[in-house]
Amino acid sequence: MSFNPNQPGSRPMPPNYSQASGPQQPYAPQNQQYSQPQTHRGQPGYGSQQAYGAQSTPSGQPGYGPQPGYGPQPGYGMPQMHNPAMFDSRALPEHAYGPGSEQFWMAHKPDRTTALWTHLGSLIFGFMPLIMFIVKKDESPFVREHSRQGLNALITNTIVTFAALFVFGILGFMLALVTFGIGILIMYAALIVPLVYVVIYIIAAVAANRGEGYKFPLTINFVK
Template sequence: MSQPDEKMWSTLIHLGGLFFGFLAPLIGYLLFKDRGPFVRAHSATALNFQLTLIIAYIVGAILFVFVIGIFIMLAAYVLNIVFCIIAAIKANRGEWYQYPLTIKFLS
């Protein structure tokens, strides 16, 4: 895969995570993991971040009975928007990016 294609798909994977949750990074990882190191790294880090967000949403839902759950879910929502946009910009520029506050499931 050419470098512009890797940058484009990496950007789309990050933006897909913003709109479709973990499905876009999962599909991107499964389809493009053997196509190039750049797109593999970005799809893996996007998938790791989306899986971490799922855990945050579950914890927030469990703690929703208490007031703290609302804030956890709101924080996860805002972090998803901010970090996915930052990651998409970095991927479009051809830069490597790691989401902060992420549990590393895939490498």
Template sequence: MSQDPPQYPDDDATRRVNPADIPQFPQQYGQPSGPQQPSGPQYGQPSGPQQQYGYGQPPSMPQGYQQPHYGYPAPQQRGPHVPGMYGPRPGTDDTTMAMLAHLLGLLVSWIGPLIIYLIKREESPYVRDQAAEALNFQITLFIGYIVSFVLIFFVVGIILLPIIWIVSLIFHIQAAIAANRGEKYRYPIAIRMIS
């Protein structure tokens, strides 16, 4: 009878491994050995010839194509003030007086814009233009109110009076905001008698 060597269960915990049986790799994982040349563009590296730009200099666009300007107007575009229309941009005193000419119409009808027109017409072309516009609108409203009072007897005037007042309130506020910005405002419904 021959004697067999003892049999051990075949599992990983009890298996003995001969160190000579472990394959040896020439390098560690992730570490290149020797000089290596990249075969193609690497992550984060531009491919092909690239031109370097500074922070403030974007690449030039082909001729005839303009890059859109977001947030700010392009250098050749103008803002709301058009030079030469009234001379230099209106100062704060001019914009305040023009805004006052538009808002006084709500309180004292055509008298407020008339006073500002008579006082400031020689000093500032901008104030003169805006006060004349406010005065023309007030005269137009005055005519509308007279027609509404006459039509009260036919019930149409009762409906027309609040409509005229609400429309005038909206236009006065729009005109005052535009005058405060230094913009030229034209009332959509005004008979232009004074310029």
């Protein structure tokens, strides 16, 4: 019975979809799992992709997996050490000191500045060469040598100054007995020693700023 809008009492009948649409298929094949969907070109979908460590780029090169050069490298993050002989002052040649020695050291600007303030700081704090030698002796050959020279000069200056004060003190006391106290002024002659080392420290600071090595005169090598 068909539906006729002009005929009273008639009801619409549902269409026969099974005949019009043909045999229906389920939404997913029975033998295919959702973990391996197929793309439009027949390529495996997201569920069947390889792991990132085994992917390949369009050019055929390995993908994001372990690549040479990106893993832990031997010595990576470790400071580059210089020639071990440069950390031994007894192995340094003569051309490591004086004008032109900057070609031997090839010191960077931070090392030159550190060596500069090592000598200038010794004029203010006195013990600056000792601190810089302890901190930098295994890091920079240039700073190590300058701080070593400054430390030896500090030790020598201290010993010689106290010795001069003792000698000139006794001599001044003896002269004071004869000269009615005027001879005691000879004790101030002991101040010549630290003044000489002040000049040496300034010369060493200038050499350090130029990147040159400097061998302190009037100094005993207590620290090798």
